[in-house]
């Protein structure tokens with residue numbers, strides 16, 4: 001039984017620390033005791049304030065990115081040790097916005113996730129095809145390559161410490177979500193790829209989130225799919241009510257109770 005995991009990727013939203021704190025304060029109250037792993041990923045400047053608001057809460061803190069070196073002359077970058085030091089337990093790696101807008105490659109993704117693991121952070125590693133790739137029937141090939149190269153040289157033990165997220169690029173922020181069947185098809189493929197490379201136990205254990213226009217209205221159907229173990233939520237994670245409803249949907253879809 002894989003414990004569902006719902007993560008909120010706030011992206012470059014929440015203009016003030018007070019807004020961030022208000023959101024998690026409301027969230028804390030509404031998800032208390034829900035048997036789902038809940039993660040919020042605020043922008044870097046609000047991590048410390050949000051960490052403080054989350055103390056003694058089951059909600060975990062995550063970052064949206066990291067650099068792979070622990071320290072040094074890397075202007076503008078944030079290290080895994082800094083993230084761990086501010087209270088992060090998770091970090092998103094290889095989000096499609098990083099890949100598309102900032103030129104991040106599978107090789108970068110691999111370095112980042114290895115660094116996250118080295119410093120005790122759980123990487124949430126994103127894969128997914130663009131619209132053009134889907135239309136050319138390249139989805140499986142693209143995801144296969146991202147898994148192969150992004151997760152290169154990971155041991156079975158390390159594989160057990162990561163979370164994957166399937167995020168079709170065409171569904172992110174567009175309101176055009178994948179159908180439950182489309183999501184399930186790629187999630188099952190990802191699990192097969194993990195099985196081929198790391199074996200059956202790893203494949204059964206790994207959690208694969210779906211991301212891309214997840215809302216309170218469509219979460220239940222997506223999460224009912226057998227290989228969809230959670231969600232990586234952008235827009236709908238900025239409203240406590242909507243995000244809490246997605247978390248409740250995960251508990252309901254997977255039949256888990258407190």
Ligand code: PGA
Pocket residue numbers: 009167171172173174175211212213214232233234235236
């Ligand atoms: P969205 O973003 O829910 O706003 O589509 C998802 C993501 O980019 O992780």
